[in-house]
Amino acid sequence: xxxxxxxxxxxxxxxxxxxxxxxxxxxxxxxxxxxxxxxxxxxxxxxxxxxxxxxxxxxxxxxxxxxxxxxxxxxxxxxxxxxxxxxxxxxxxxxxxxxxxxxxxxxxxxxxxxxxxxxxxxxxxxxxxxxxxxxxxxxxxxxxxxxxxxxxxxxxxxxxxxxxxxxxxxxxxxxxxxxxxxxxxxxxxxxxxxxxxxxxxxxxxxxxxxxxxxxxxxxxxxxxxxxxxxxxxxxxxxxxxxxxxxxxxxxxxxxxxxxxxxxxxxxxxxxxxxxxxxxxxxxxxxxxxxxxxxxxxxxxxxxxxxxxxxxxxxxxxxxxxxxxxxx
Amino acid sequence: xxxxxxxxxxxxxxxxxxxxxxxxxxxxxxxxxxxxxxxxxxxxxxxxxxxxxxxxxxxxxxxxxxxxxxxxxxxxxxxxxxxxxxxxxxxxxxxxxxxxxxxxxxxxxxxxxxxxxxxxxxxxxxxxxxxxxxxxxxxxxxxxxxxxxxxxxxxxxxxxxxxxxxxxxxxxxxxxxxxxxxxxxxxxxxxxxxxxxxxxxxxxxxxxxxxxxxxxxxxxxxxxxxxxxxxxxxxxxxxxxxxxxxxxxxxxxxxxxxxxxxxx
Numbered sequence: 001x002x003x004x005x006x007x008x009x010x011x012x013x014x015x016x017x018x019x020x021x022x023x024x025x026x027x028x029x030x031x032x033x034x035x036x037x038x039x040x041x042x043x044x045x046x047x048x049x050x051x052x053x054x055x056x057x058x059x060x061x062x063x064x065x066x067x068x069x070x071x072x073x074x075x076x077x078x079x080x081x082x083x084x085x086x087x088x089x090x091x092x093x094x095x096x097x098x099x100x101x102x103x104x105x106x107x108x109x110x111x112x113x114x115x116x117x118x119x120x121x122x123x124x125x126x127x128x129x130x131x132x133x134x135x136x137x138x139x140x141x142x143x144x145x146x147x148x149x150x151x152x153x154x155x156x157x158x159x160x161x162x163x164x165x166x167x168x169x170x171x172x173x174x175x176x177x178x179x180x181x182x183x184x185x186x187x188x189x190x191x192x193x194x195x196x197x198x199x200x201x202x203x204x205x206x207x208x209x210x211x212x213x214x215x216x217x218x219x220x221x222x223x224x225x226x227x228x229x230x231x232x233x234x235x236x237x238x239x240x241x242x243x244x245x246x247x248x249x250x251x252x253x254x255x256x257x258x259x260x261x262x263x264x265x266x267x268x269x270x271x272x273x274x275x276x277x278x279x280x281x282x283x284x285x286x287x288x289x290x291x292x293x294x295x296x297x298x299x300x301x302x303x304x305x306x307x308x309x310x311x312x313x314x315x316x317x318x319x320x321x322x323x324x325x326x327x
Numbered sequence: 328x329x330x331x332x333x334x335x336x337x338x339x340x341x342x343x344x345x346x347x348x349x350x351x352x353x354x355x356x357x358x359x360x361x362x363x364x365x366x367x368x369x370x371x372x373x374x375x376x377x378x379x380x381x382x383x384x385x386x387x388x389x390x391x392x393x394x395x396x397x398x399x400x401x402x403x404x405x406x407x408x409x410x411x412x413x414x415x416x417x418x419x420x421x422x423x424x425x426x427x428x429x430x431x432x433x434x435x436x437x438x439x440x441x442x443x444x445x446x447x448x449x450x451x452x453x454x455x456x457x458x459x460x461x462x463x464x465x466x467x468x469x470x471x472x473x474x475x476x477x478x479x480x481x482x483x484x485x486x487x488x489x490x491x492x493x494x495x496x497x498x499x500x501x502x503x504x505x506x507x508x509x510x511x512x513x514x515x516x517x518x519x520x521x522x523x524x525x526x527x528x529x530x531x532x533x534x535x536x537x538x539x540x541x542x543x544x545x546x547x548x549x550x551x552x553x554x555x556x557x558x559x560x561x562x563x564x565x566x567x568x569x570x571x572x573x574x575x576x577x578x579x580x581x582x583x584x585x586x587x588x589x590x591x
Contacts, residue, residue: 075466079461100488100490107453107469111423111426111458111461117422117454119452120451137450138338138342138344140559145554146551146552149551189498190496251509267590303565305566307565308580315576318573323581
C-alpha cells in the first residue's frame with residue numbers, strides 16, 4: 001500500500017530554488033491531512049549539508065541522491081534515479097515543481113512510472129484519502145479539479161509562486177537518508193554542453209515577485225526603458241504582450257500569455273496592454289493586477305485591482321518617482 | 328532524414344471557453360479548431376531539416392475526423408504524408424493514453440527526429456512528448472528555441488532556455504524534441520501547396536491497428552480523472568485610481584500599493 005508524501009526539490013549551483021520551499025511546505029500540509037510522513041527528495045552534487053535545512057520547513061525525512069554527475073539537471077539521470085527511488089518505496093503522493101526543469105522531469109517520470117499526472121496545479125487537497133488537484137486549463141480560461149484512478153504515486157506539479165512557504169522552525173529535525181541507486185553512464189544519452197546565463201540578470205518571469213509588462217501601447221522598443229526604470233526601483237522583471245513580441249520589440253522569452261509564459265507574481269502592472277483574452281490567460285493568477293491604459297474601455301480594466309486611465313508615457317515615469325518614497 | 332511531427336488540434340487562442348451542463352466538459356459547438364500553435368514550430372523545423380538533409384516528413388494527429396484539416400494544413404506547408412489516429416474508443420484518452428497510441432504508430436515507422444509542441448494550449452499538461460520518448464526509449468530535449476543537426480546527421484545540439492539561463496544540450500539521434508515560440512517563423516501554406524496537399528497520402532488508423540489493450544486508452548483508461556470543470560475564480564471588483572493629473576494618479580496608485588496592497 002502506497003504510503004507517504006514526497007516533495008521533490010530543485011537546486012541550482014548548490015542552492016535550493018524557491019519552488020523547493022513551496023513544495024516542502026505544501027507537502028507538509030498534505031502529509032498532515034493524511035496523517036503520513038513527509039519526505040523531501042534532494043538530487044544534486046554536494047548538497048548534503050544544505051539539504052538539512054529542509055527539516056525546518058516540515059520534512060520528516062530527507063532522501064539525498066548525491067553524485068558528481070547530478071549537479072546539473074539532465075532528464076536521463078534524474079528520471080532514472082527518481083524512477084528507482086519511487087519503485088523502491090512506493091510513496092502515495094509525489095509533488096514536484098512546475099518550473100521549466102520540473103515540467104521536463106515530471107513529464108518523463110510520469111511516462112516511466114505509467115501513472116497519471118496533473119501539471120501546473122494551483123491548489124491541492126485530500127478527499128477520501130486521495131489527492132485532489134486544481135489546475136488552470138486553456139491557460140486559465142477555465143479550471144479543472146482532478147483526482148487519480150488507481151494510479152500511484154498520485155503525481156502533480158505545483159505552479160511556482162502559488163504555494164505559501166511555512167515559517168522555518170529551527171526546532172524541527174529530520175531523518176537523513178542516503179538514496180540507494182545505480183546510474184549507468186551508458187543510460188545518459190544527453191549532455192549539457194554549455195549553460196549561457198541571461199544577460200539581463202533579472203529574475204525569470206515565472207518566478208518573479210513583481211512584473212511590469214508592456215504592450216502595443218509602448219509604441220516602440222526604445223520606450224521599454226520607462227518600464228525598466230520602474231522595474232529597477234521596485235525590484236520587478238519586465239514582460240511583454242504577444243503584439244509587442246511579434247513586433248520584434250522584446251525577445252520571445254518575455255512574452256506573457258497563452259502562447260508564452262504563464263505567470264503568477266504578487267504584482268502585475270500592465271502598461272499599454274488592452275487585455276486580449278490570450279494575454280489575460282497568462283497572468284490571471286497574479287495576486288494584484290494594475291492596468292495603465294489610455295482607453296477606459298480596454299478589457300484589461302475588468303481584471304485590474306487598480307486601474308489608471310491615462311497616458312502611460314506620463315503615468316509610468318510619475319509612478320517611478322512616486323514609489324521611491326516608499327522604497 | 329526521417330522526421331515525424333505529432334500534432335494536436337485545439338481551440339483557437341481567441342476562444343471563450345464555456346462549460347457544458349454537468350460541469351465535466353466544455354461546449355465545443357462554436358469553437359474554431361486550429362493546429363496547436365506550438366506544433367506549427369515543429370512542422371516548420373521538420374521542413375527546414377528536410378530541405379537541408381533530404382528525407383521526408385510524416386505528420387501524425389489523433390482525434391475526431393476534423394483533425395484531418397490540421398494534418399492537411401501541415402501537408403500544404405510541405406509535409407509528405409499524414410496519419411490520422413481516429414477511433415471512438417480513443418476519445419477521452421489522457422496524456423499517457425494519447426502517448427501510448429502515438430508511440431504505437433511511431434514504432435512501425437523509421438525516424439531520426441520526432442517533434443511535438445511543448446504543450447497543447449487546451450489542457451496545458453505538456454506530458455505527451457516526454458511520455459512518447461520514454462515509451463520509445465529515446466532521449467528528449469524539451470522547449471527548443473534553436474537546433475543544429477550535425478553535418479553527419481547523427482547528433483543534434485539544442486538550445487533550451489530554463490529560468491535565467493539557456494542550456495545547450497547535445498543528444499544522439501534518434502531524439503524527440505519539443506518546440507516553442509522563438510524556434511522559427513512557421514511558413515504559410517501556399518496555394519500550390521494547398522492543391523498538392525489534396526493528393527498527398529493520408530492514412531487512417533483505428534484502435535485495432537495499434538496493438539494496444541483497449542483498457543489502457545480512452546475514457547476508461549484514464550489515470551487522471553476529471554472531477555469538474557469550473558470558471559476561473561472571480562476577482563474582487565477593482566477600483567479606478569482617481570486624480571486630476573497623471574502625477575496625482577501616480578501618487579495615489581503608489582499610496583494604494585503601499586498602504587492597501589502592501590506590495591511596495
